[in-house]
Amino acid sequence: MSQWKNFTKGLIKENPTLVLLLGMCPTLGVTSSAINGLGMGLATTFVLVMANIAVSMVKSVIPDKIRIPSFIVIIAAFVTVVQLVMEAYLPSLFKSLGIFIPLIVVNCIVLGRAEAFASKNTIGKSAIDGLGMGLGFSIALVALGSIRELLGSGRLFDIPIYSENYVSLLFVLAPGAFIVLGYLVAIVNRIKKN
């Protein structure tokens, strides 16, 4: 498959969040605002690309039986890097994302791509796959975050769009996350059908 196809498949056709329904926890947990969604998406993209590259580099040396635990250790190492860098250079984002940063390590997308793709493909292809999937994830998070932030607080990327008197608080709370995601998945399913 051409590298362009490899890259774009993660954006819409096999979008990890809206089509494959992986990585739900951070999707629902950090999208109360668009900027949080973007931050989490980019952090996960970094881990995805680096972990895919690393797994692809060592795939021939790791015995099959301890495959999954080895992948997890590799992923956890990069997540620790992201954690420490974010805590040092982006403290406010670190605080808003909270517990979901270390939880990138159990994000099904990361382990799923390592297992399904990086362990069977070259370094270059794995990197591109990671990038595509990560950006697809980020797009979904930003979309979800923007809708929730716009409807729930009248702001977008912290810029006030309309008066706070007309907001529906529900959308920045827990139920809003489920409901907006449900409709987003339905819309993407419809687009794919056509």
Add this chain to the structure above:
Amino acid sequence: MNYLVIVLGAILVNNIVLMRFLGICPFLGVSKRISTAIGMSFAVAFVLVLSTIVTYLIQIYILNPLGLAYLQTIAFILIIASLVQLVEIIMKKVSPALYQALGIFLPLITTNCAILGVAILTIQTNYNLVEGVVFAVSNAMGFGLALLIFAGIREHLELQNVPQGLKGAPIALISAGILAMAFMGFSGLV
């Protein structure tokens, strides 16, 4: 710290699935039938309590004294992965039927955000060991409760006339949202 506050808080007010958004993947994946939901809840509960105890001990007696707190993520996830392997082996011997029923979901408990999430939360909230165990057990019960209710709702949904575009995941997510709304009624309880 009042144990009742921890218990009610974890099960109702800050339900791990419907409020904290941890454990969504199995929540959506296993909740189609009540029987598998119950089995999954017990497996998760067992791993959750065990891993909270072990990760707590490792953090307090190994990571903190040696100044290795930054290794928390790696250490915790390795502990959880090993515990899940252990549960798999035990379950295969003790209850092969349940092992078959859970299928792929058993190794998937490793990637259950709830397990790692509760382990980290216990450390962050500065609970001691006993409070941590109470917290873990309560969260496991909250997870089971949410899973059970949701399985019941989904079994009913299968018999309903859902619009074509919303069939499957979308209507499940929207129902989960309404369930989350219901649980919001508990806020302010503790």
